[in-house]
Amino acid sequence: MEAGGDIHHLLYNDLARFTDNFSESNYLCHFQFGKLYRGKIVHAESTLFVMVKIWEDSQIYCYKPGDNESRLMDEVILLRNPMVINHPNLVKLYGYCYEVGHLGVVYEFDPFDSVYNLIPKDDFTWVQRIRVSLRFASLLAFLHAVKSPPYKRLIVRNLDCAHIVLDKDYNPKLCDFGLVTGGMVPDRTIYKCHHVIGCYGYLDLATHYQDNTSEKQDVFAFGTILLSLISKRLYTEQDRQNLAPYVCQWAYGKFIEYEIDSSNTDSKKPKFSVVHPSLEADPYFDPSDGHKITALALECVGDEFAMRPTMKQVLRSLLDLKV
Known part of the structure; x- marks a missing residue:
């Protein structure tokens, strides 16, 4: 995984590893455009608990090609902006995945x-x-x-x-x-x-x-x-x-x-x-x-x-x- 400033550019394989291959035990809930999972990033001397969000194609919400890509990039713009980045009730962005067929973000957050x-x-x-x-x-x-x-x-x-x-x-x-x-x-x-x-x-x-x-x-x-x-x-x-x-x-x-x-x-x-x-x-x-x-x-x-x-x-x- 490679860092871009404070935000990490992640592979889909990274997201799978963080969530134990998107296991049922780590599944949190659906959101409007996909799924949320609990996860953790294990380093040699520490463990960072995270939440992983995966976008999915959906007909229910009038999905059109390119929509989720736009949502992902707008979210990155928003959560990196200094006007909102430190608010205690907004998730803190750790990194994102932007691959063909695979879109996701990772938050520094231990969800209950x-x-x-x-x-x-x-x-x-x-x-x-x-x-x-x-x-x-x-x-x-x-x-x-x-x-x-x-x-x-x-x-x-x-x-x-x-x-x-x-x-x-x-x-x-x-x-x-x-x-x-x-x-x-x-x-x-x-x-x-x-x-x-x-x-x-x-x-x-x-x-x-x-x-x-x-x-x-x-x-x-x-x-x-x-x-x-x-x-x-x-x-x-x-x-x-x-x-x-x-x-x-x-x-x-x-x-x-x-x-x-x-x-x-x-x-x-x-x-x-x-x-x-x-x-x-x-x-x-x-x-x-x-x-x-x-x-x-x-x-x-x-x-x-x-x-x-x-x-x-x-x-x-x-x-x-x-x-």
């Missing part, structure tokens, strides 16, 4: 698990879920403030629970930038891959068709992630095939039921919340937080995208929770 995998689990506590929400909101607020003329603000555009991976201390790391636009990368609305518009279950079509460059796309997706974290509910591939409602649609349905039920009774009902009962039993859970965080998430996924909060406002609301 993805948010997607952890959401249904009982040992993913209320405090840990709020910590993930808070730190990830902080990252998005930071990214939305990054500008690099002549480009617009930096927008991720394909946020997904599977694109957030945690370390053993439950610190979130964003690990996919396949549709990122603005900042220091070319404008995705006029660049290759513009035919891909986001992740199933997190995609706000209203914003996409009204304002394709609005950061409120990310706010919508964050609201969906927040709803998943507090309700322990995910939008799965099976849900997509069965045309099941998105998590945000499910939450709105519950809210409408609550409103109708409240109007038909004289008794004072608790304020609306979609927090899962097992999380309400957590010793650090406060009932007022359940209502506030549900209301915040529903504001993020509201139909009028101009009325959605900014990520800075979301961050302030999370900091006001009692937890």
